[in-house]
Amino acid sequence: MRLDGIRVLDCSRLLPGPYATQLLADCGAEVVKVEDTDAGDYARAMEPHTADGVGAIFEMVNRGKRSVAIDLKTDGGRAAFYRLVEGADVVLEGFRPGVVDRLGIDYETLTEHNDELIYCSLTGYGQDGPWADRAGHDLNYVALAGLLDMTRESPEEKPQVPGYPIGDMAGGLFAAFAIVGAVLSRELGNAGGEYVDVAMADVVASFAQPIAYQAATGDPDEPRPGETPLTGAYPWYDCYETADGNWVTLAALEPGFWRAFCEAVDRDDLADEHGAEDPAVRAALEVELRDLFRERTRDEWEAALEGVDAAFAGVYSPAEMIEHPQFRARDLIERPNGAPPRIGFPARFGDETAETTESAELDERVPTQGEHTRRYLAEAGYSDAEIDALYDAGAVR
Incomplete structure (x- = not known):
């Protein structure tokens, strides 16, 4: 353009x-x-x-x-x-x-x-x-x-x-x-x-499109934070703390992503719990995932899940974002001579x-x-x- x-x-x-x-x-x-x-x-x-x-x-x-x-x-x-x-x-x-x-x-x-x-x-x-x-x-x-x-x-x-x-x-x-x-x-x-x-x-x-129908047609108190598919209701779509105090994200909404994750972490026993409607099952699964992700550091998880189609990513600070190889490869961070780095188009x-x-x-x-x-x-x-x-x-x- x-x-x-x-x-x-x-x-x-x-x-x-x-x-x-x-x-x-x-x-x-x-x-x-x-x-x-x-x-x-x-x-x-x-x-x-x-x-x-x-x-x-x-x-x-x-x-x-x-x-x-x-x-x-x-x-x-x-x-x-x-x-x-x-x-x-x-x-x-x-x-x-x-x-x-x-x-x-x-x-x-x-x-x-x-x-x-x-x-x-x-x-x-x-x-x-x-x-x-x-x-x-x-x-x-x-x-x-x-x-x-x-x-x-x-x-x-x-x-x-x-x-x-x-x-x-x-x-x-x-x-x-x-x-x-x-x-x-x-x-x-x-x-x-x-x-x-x-x-x-x-x-x-x-930007409220994912919850607009529920907000417009449901209970006046709905939707509530932490209780919708994209705000924490699903343990397979959430943030988890790692061994070094950093965080990672798992966004395995699709069953295929979830199965790939379970296979990669040797937890095939969890594969069938994707899509569970029972709150008790979800709560137990969240505990399992919390414990699992605390076993390794963020960077170790990045290495372990490299190439796995699991919809996984670490949580990075803005300073880490500036130096991340993904954005460097995209030439998003411009570094003009004599001027501070800046976010490009x-x-x-x-x-x-x-x-x-x-x-x-x-x-x-x-x-x-x-x-x-x-x-x-x-x-x-x-x-x-x-x-x-x-x-x-x-x-x-």
Whole structure:
């Protein structure tokens, strides 16, 4: 998938929106960060920092982009933004509902300057509904969407905060998907400009498909964490501690995987217990598996089950993930010269991973705030004198 020639104005900050536009940039889109003239994207200063003093989150999701700094609260800044919109394909914003209207950069206003514009609003709860104006972060979105409730082993335990910000990342991913779909629809002649409303809580709620029918049609107290096929009800689909205090996963949902596992560990006596409905049988089997997996370390289990079709994998930390040979073989972890390792685009096209059309040197760094302001204003038709006047007035930086 190539998005060469597509220009995106990214008015978002922090993680969800920048992740969405990073995915687009990795596919060749030209992404221009539109930052304010004060602090800019807050993620620039957030801890932890890279060796260069840049916020690590900012470094990870803003590579290869450009930056213009514009004060959208000024007449001159808005006028400059409108000029940039004329040459753009996409605008993405992550403000709370109503903010873009007050700034004068809402969809209806911008279509007066570009009626072919794809405009995506990425928010926590969407543009309507009783929660639309509520402040929130990832933890709140996954809480509303039912995911947080299902992160524990039983209803009596405390919900566990997910290790990754699932709502943020899922929202960014779906925003990128929706933008690509809207651009494709426009290019195919099926539509012109289009407005896209993406709510992170909606996206996480859509992940509930495996339990949605039960939730919608069953007992109001169902489903419960630890009691569904994919949350711990089945001992053949669970996590187990190993001799060294690490953990492994067994996901032998299919009988064939379970038989292969039992044969590999010399426990053919357990083979017929797969699919048992009796809670007592399941409980006894879980004890057997707990004892079994405590006999070896995680890495010893990995070696013992190498090549066995048992749906088995060790549990790895994020640091171990970065160095794992599977991801190295996939070229997922990029190691550009002079820059920190980073997670690349998670899909391949043909025999190559997605690369932007810009030079590797540009891809290896993130833009400084307002680094490209003058360039894009000049491209939009401003004279040097007009640009200087905007700088002098504080409308741009």
